[in-house]
Each structure stands twice: as C-alpha cells, then as structure tokens.
Amino acid sequence: ATGAYPKRVKVVEVGPRDGLQNEKNIVPTPVKINLINMLSETGLQVIEATSFVSPKWVPQMADHTEVMQGINKLPGISYPVLTPNLKGFQAAVAAGAKEVSIFGAASERFTEKNINCSIEESLERFEEVMKAAKEVNIPVRGYVSCVLGCPYEGKISAAKVAEVSKKMYSMGCYEISLGDTIGVGTPGSMKEMLTVVMKEVPVGALAVHCHDTYGQALANILVALQMGVSVVDASVAGLGGCPYAQGASGNVATEDLVYMLNGLGIHTGVDLQKLMDTGTFICNALNRKTNSKVSQASCRL
C-alpha cells in the first residue's frame, strides 16, 4: 500500500566525504572547502565534511584538519566527520568537530577486509569513541554497511542488521544510517530489512544510505519513506563510484532525491537550483560528468 509519507525529510549530504573518498582524482583542499561552503548555502542541514582517518588508508581525506578548520560553519548546520577510532576522534575534536560518525557493518567478512577486525572488535573500538564523545557532549551517528548485501558474503540476514544496529543504538548513537553499500537492494529487500530493524530501533532514529549501482536507489528510498523513515543520505552530483564494481555508480544523487521529494510534497528545505549549481561546480573541478539525471536533463532544456 502506498500509505502516508513523512511531511519532512532530513537530507544528509555525504558528497564531500563518502563522495570524494570514492573519486579517483585527489581534490585540492580549497576545492573541498568551497564545495562544502556552497553546500552550506543550499538549505542542507547536515553536511558530512571529512574523515579523520590515517592518510595512509584514505589519501583523499589527508587534509581533514585543514578542511575542518577552513570551512564556514553556518549556524543550524551540522558538519559531522568520520572517526574510526579514539585517535581520530581526538584529532576531530581538536580541529573543531561538533558531531562524529562511526562505521559498523552487518557482515563479518566485509569488516575483516575493510578495517581488519571482527564486528565485535570494531564495536569495542567504537565503545571507546562513544565514551569519549559522551564526556564532551558530542552526538555520534552510527552507520551500518552491507545492510542489503555484501560484496564478499552475498546475502545478509535482516536479523544481523538489526543486531548490529541495536548494539550501536544502545551504545549511544543518536541515529543509525543503514547503508546498501553495493546497491544490490530492491524495494523487496529494503522492506524486509527495515521491518526487522524497526523492531529493535525506533524508526525516528533510522536513516537510509542507498547506493544507485543497480539503479534501485530512489525506489528503495521510496519504500523506506513509506515505512516511516525520514532521514535520507545522498551525495551531490552522485559523487562517488562503487569500489566493488569498476566504472559503476555509487551514491544516489542529492539532486535526484530532492526532485522526487519535491514531487511528493515533502519538505526538505533544500534549494534544488543551488544544489545543481554546486554539483556543476564540483564536476567541473573534478573534470567529470554529473551522475545526477536531474542535473543532466535540466542543463539542456
């Protein structure tokens, strides 16, 4: 059944971090800062700025401190940063971060390959970050990867997703973003997964982070909205390819998401034109075409 949609949706912009992290070309610091500043003018309330991870692992995010200190921080806008461990957390706070994110996964093999430890060990690591964050009143967002499929394990059980989500929520994450990391999910698997997760985590604390690798993102997001989810992650211009499928697309484009939400009469506070302009800026800087169909279509009409 189509059911009722939320009246408002919070769009979490992950382009500067998740997007750029998965782009081949290293983006100069001033370009990153300008991108974030332009995004700050669009009405977006949450913009994931960077990742306090070792530059050995993620060269694109090597300038995390400069970026954090260089951006305009507008009132009413949150600029969360990734902090994979206590060291990263401390560096983030020292650089002025007021919100952080931690990344778990619903797949053991993915966790091993990605951060070289088991799910349980990763949660212990996060527990340290949570403790430190609580002491300084810093909100923590939790991500769960591979919620609809894993590049190594294939199918992922909804129960496992619920288990990891519940652990992160109980640890103190204010929000859990459920990521379809390789974009294999469909409205069928999205519905099934959310039904199980919603038994353990209140829907008001849930977000979806859909990848468009198989073209399913907007349909999956639509189903999530129908089930009461009102926080959606997206990346301007659809920045960020898929590291598991060469040449394939990754993040869903913020422009295409906002276009759909506008058509549904759902309030986001985001100015689509300003967003498209920002997408044009970063694509020119990256010398690449946009992954946003709305942007592609609008330029030509």
Added chain:
Amino acid sequence: QEPQASGLPEYIKIVEVGPRDGLQNEKVIVPTDIKIELINQLSKTGLPAIEVTSFVSSKWVPQMADHEEVMRGIERHPGVQYPVLTPNLQGFHSAIAAGATEVSVFGAASESFSKMNINCSIEESIERFEEVIKSARSMNIPVRGYVSCALGCPYEGNVVPDKVAEVSKRLYSMGCYEISLGDTIGVGTPGSMKKMLEAVMKEIPLSALAVHCHDTYGQALANILTAIQMGVAVVDSSVAGLGGCPYAKGATGNVATEDVIYMLNGLGINTGVNLHAVMEAGNFICTALNKKTNSKVAQASFSTGTIN
C-alpha cells in the same frame, strides 16, 4: 527470486519498446539486419511483447524506413506479441500487408504536443485513430493506445490528470484493449504518478492500464513502483535504456528493461523474463550502436562479472 511482497501484482507484463521507441530516438541509423537480430534475441528472453517498428512515413522517421523488411524478416515466436505503430489508415494497411497482428496508436494529453508532434489537434488525431481502430476491429486485430505527456508536456508544462483520463477514456471506448500512459519527458514523480493514476482509474479498469516511464530525471523506477503499488500490472521499458530524450539534449529517455526486471525480481513479482538474456541482447545492441548501456544493472553486472 524473493517471496512475493503482499499487495503487489503477482505477475507483470513487460512490453519491450527498445526496437521501436528506443531505436527511433537513437541518432545512429541502425542497419535492418541488426534490428532483426536484436528482435530475435529479445524473442528468446521470455518477453511477452516486443514493439517491432513503426509504419510511419520514412520522411518523418528515417530510422523506421525499413519497417516492412523488419516486419517480414523477424522470427515470430509463439506466445510473443509483435505490435507495430500505425499512425493512420495507410500505415495500418501496410502493417497488415506486412504481417502485423497487433497495432498501436499514439494520442497525447496535451494539445500543443499533439500539434507539434503530428500536426493536428487531439480531437483530429482521435478521428484519425477511429479509422484505424474500426479497420482493426473488423479484422480482429488488437489495438493498443498510448497517451503521451501523461505527467507533463515539453511545451505546456503541467498536464491536468483529468485531461489524461479524458483522452484515455476516448481511446479505450473506441476499442483499444490497453492504454499505455507515457511520462514522455520523464518529469513525473511518485506524487504526480499517483494523482494521475487516481484520475485515470476512475474511467478505465486497472487491468487495461500500462505505464511507460522515461528516466530523464531518474524517477522512472520510483514512478513504476508507485504504479504497481496501485495495481498496474503492465510496464513498458527499453533494453539497455535505448532511446534518448528528444526534448532534453543528451539526457536519457526510456527506462532500462534490465533495471525494471531487477526491481521486479527483488519484489518477488513474476515477469517470465530472463534477466541475463536481456542483458546479452542489450550488450549486442550497444556494441552495434557503439554506445554505453543506459542500464545500471548491466553496467554493474559486467563490471563485477556477476549478477546479484
């Protein structure tokens, strides 16, 4: 396949429009033998309906100039329909002479679009179709009706749902067995799709409705999902997402059949179509056209070497 999600149709008929709507909107003229090979490959995928060509004057649509050769040249598989477009009585007669056993007529919910596209008003176009449908019915030839600009018009902008319902009702009453509602410029969203279908469903039984969504703004699958949630059980799509948008240069047009099937498989909905076989046909035509596929499923599957 997953167990079927409740409330959705158990079976959805996919109408493959790649060889006609798709190729018609591709810049490169495709040789006749390639067209025939494409259709033959599609015939082996399980697709129940494949729109083959258009019996329109080659002056207007050069890509379809070989309509007769194509119609006569393709393999006709049992259980597969091979409809062709017939804009007028002359085209209809040629189509029948060439062996067509199902035809389609194209109306629009916008006066401006009708004038710009076929040089007459909606009313005049319906009179033209009346002739075709009368002839068709006398020969027991089923006629499918298309209504363009169902969710927006490149000239008029917004299109009123009641107008879509009115034109659809006319075509249905004249004898079209199915009405395919087309989001011609892809501007529709789940919001406008729902409103439009609610209006049309007051006039036409659900079982006679199809949706023909363009992916120009990336909304096609979400719009199709909305339609099937409302009970629509016929969906048009184009292998490899063939066919750009003539109203937005460089933008995409038709939704890719592969991406639709991937979604329907994930919903546990039966289509009878083999996804892998469609991807192969898509790979064939993209190679022949020297272009990249518009199907994300095909892109991802060929990259990873696996189908998820």
